Amino acid sequence: MGSTNFKDHFSSGSAGYATYRPTYPIGLVDALAGISPGLTRALDCGCGTGQLSVLLAERFKEVIATDASAAQIEKARLRDGVTYRTALAEDSGLPDASADLITVAQAAHWLDLDKFYAEARRVARPQAVVALICYGVLHVEGAVDGAVQRFYYDTLDPYWPIERRHVENGYRSLPFPFEEIPLPPLAIEVQWRLDDLIGYLNTWSAVRAAEKALGSNPVDALAIALSRSWGDPDTPRRVAWPLAIRAGRIPS
DSSP, X not given: OOOOOOOOSSGGGHHHHHHHSOOOOHHHHHHHHHHSSOSSEEEEESOTTTTTHHHHTTTOSEEEEEEXXXXXXXXXXXXXXXXXXXXXXXXXXXXTTOEEEEEEESOGGGXXXXXXXXXXXXXXXXXXXXXXEEEOOOEESSTXXXXXXXXXIIITGGGSOTTHHHHHTXXXXXXXXXXXXXXXXXXXXXXXXXXXXXXXXXXXXXXXXXXXXXXSOHHXXXXXXXXXXXXXXXXXXXXXXXXXXEEEEOOO
């Protein structure tokens, strides 16, 4: 699969990633299927534990899902029609001209994009679609959102990898050498209890970096503060992330 010299921020938290990372709306898959030239094969690169991969299998006959982290692949969600492989996005191992859709969800900012785009062109069937997908900073229903925003932007600011800025601006700062296809606005929405939110926050790479630097987990103090304003911790609150999608057609 080529070199595994990649920035691995997630293998150590793969179990939490599989449990707490939000899934994508089926509307995203419908939109991507609607612009793809066929529904035979999708390649989901940087798949993590398969949040998008399993949904793509609702519309595509075959999904090849790759991630450079073997630990993420080990925790991936199993589903008929999805084949997981430990492989770099820049070196998928697929045959030439074999994919209708190539996706990268919440991972494009870690890639060598020049090499990835070359690989996408190689594996693309005529008029195949490539899509970079990310979700931005979450918003939580009610007054607790202010504390969550301060935690993200202030407490954790020194600990976010520099690549995270690309997510915050919806990947607009990343090069994208394809004619873009506009898609309708979409968002991830869930109803979470307090424990669900805390579990998700603990999957953030900046939290692990802060814990290593400070000797304690900054989420613990936030959890105490949130518990005071949440009310019954088992009462669900709406949590939403706006989706940013840069989709384009790969010329024949």
